[in-house]
Amino acid sequence: MNPKPKKQKYPIELLVNNQRYDREVEATELLLDVLRHKIGLTGAKPGCLNGDCGACTVMVDKRPIKSCLMLAIEAKEKVITTIEGLHHKPIQEAFVTHFAFQCGYCTPGFIMNCQALLEDDPNPSDDKIKSWLSSNICRCTGYAEIEKAIKSVIHPD
Missing domain, CATH: 3.10.20.30 (Beta-grasp domain)
Incomplete structure (x- = not known):
């Protein structure tokens, strides 16, 4: 053999x-x-x-x-x-503030995707946000909190 x-x-x-x-x-x-x-x-x-x-x-x-x-x-x-490699980026804090995760397994991928979106377009439209988020899947929570997190970075109060 x-x-x-x-x-x-x-x-x-x-x-x-x-x-x-x-x-x-x-x-x-x-x-x-x-x-x-x-x-x-x-x-x-x-x-x-x-x-x-x-x-x-x-x-x-x-x-x-x-x-x-x-x-x-x-x-x-x-x-x-x-x-x-992301050190205290606003999107990370926004995920915590807006409870944009549940189990956390998918969270790093979502944060990286959101960071890339914000670097590509600092003021993306709602449609663009939804389109970019469609490339990731979360089985635990809804996407509303993730959208809120992104929007809070785009339009801080």
Whole structure:
């Protein structure tokens, strides 16, 4: 019986939360897995692993990306921001203030998606907010609180 062949590893440098990480990855390794298991950033959550739920959302070059759909080698020379890289952003406080979470599993993905929206458009329309929120799924709570959180950042009282 032939032994299983070793998978080839490739050295890459990732820029995550303004810090450089040199890692070896397999060609088929997902960004989500590298972030969680090789860098130790566990904020992006594995959910559906097919891009539907958004629990694994991170920002890559300021765009929301589902890290379960991106290979780690595709992230080379890109700027990656995870929930751990957001430091006291208004959207984080707004999620707490407006109770925009329940169990919390999907919350990092929603916050990353909302932060990307606000960076893309500091004053998005209601339709644009709904459209962006449709890329993430929460099974515990309604989306009204999340919309309130975003709107409180756009139009602080």
